[in-house]
Amino acid sequence: MVEHSVCLTRTEAAAAPERVLTAVESARLEALLQRRLRREPLSHILGHKPFWTLDLLVTPDVLTPRADTETVVEAALDMIADRAAPLRIVDFGTGSGAILLALLSELPNARVLGVDASEPALAVARANTEEHGLSARCEFRLGDWAAGLADESFDLAVSNPPYISTKTLAGLAPEVRDHEPHLALDGGADGLDTYRILIPQIFRVLKPGAATALEIGFDQAAVVKALMGQAGFSGISVVRDLCGNDRAICARKPV
Ligand SMILES: C[S@@+](CC[C@H](N)C(=O)[O-])C[C@H]1O[C@@H](n2cnc3c(N)ncnc32)[C@H](O)[C@@H]1O
Known part of the structure; x- marks a missing residue:
């Protein structure tokens, strides 16, 4: 400050x-x-937050990008055999655009579709994309997860979905509870509502052999792993964050 x-x-x-x-x-x-x-988050006061190698515009309309989410970026990059390939990527719940912009900054020929249910969030993602000169390889769409994606298919799907239980959210620090969008945080009664909806949808829009990396809460690996198995994914693995907590789940759609 x-x-x-x-x-x-x-x-x-x-x-x-x-x-x-x-x-x-x-x-x-x-x-x-x-x-x-008054417990306003520092990112709202300053209006920006570093994520990966980028400095991102942050407003109260988006989740403040967290260092934990860099685990998802790393996990996704680790699943890509050829980083120069013209990959087609989708980011569900793109928010500030943090994950997709980090991926684009590392994958010179990739193109990304960012989907979010919040138009104000998409406006922030667009501004960040322009700020970093990555607009030409980005498309944003207002939508309910993959519901609007009929005939499109992707090489990689990433997401940091809302995964906090409604009850836990009510007890979080005021910086989060009172200042960040609940649409970005609230995962329903047990925090897993979004995974139940999103995982089968991701399976549907991935090409055979394509990969996915999803952020999870520290205690959600077993259940999310099971949901991915039920959806048909193979090679399911859990990745830890720098604190040693389970933080991402990776898998592939069988060929
Ligand atoms: C946890 S935030 C993740 C934001 C950003 N990807 C990040 O990692 O910092 C979850 C995002 O999902 C979006 N979202 C919530 N419900 C959605 C839905 N039904 N369809 C699409 N996006 C949704 C929220 O608006 C929010 O931007």
């Missing part, structure tokens, strides 16, 4: 420890502090 108030980068601020804030800068910092004291 200090860096933001004085319009300096972290490096510039660190290089000028003797710098005294002007009255205008102090007033600006005080206003930011008051917002933070």
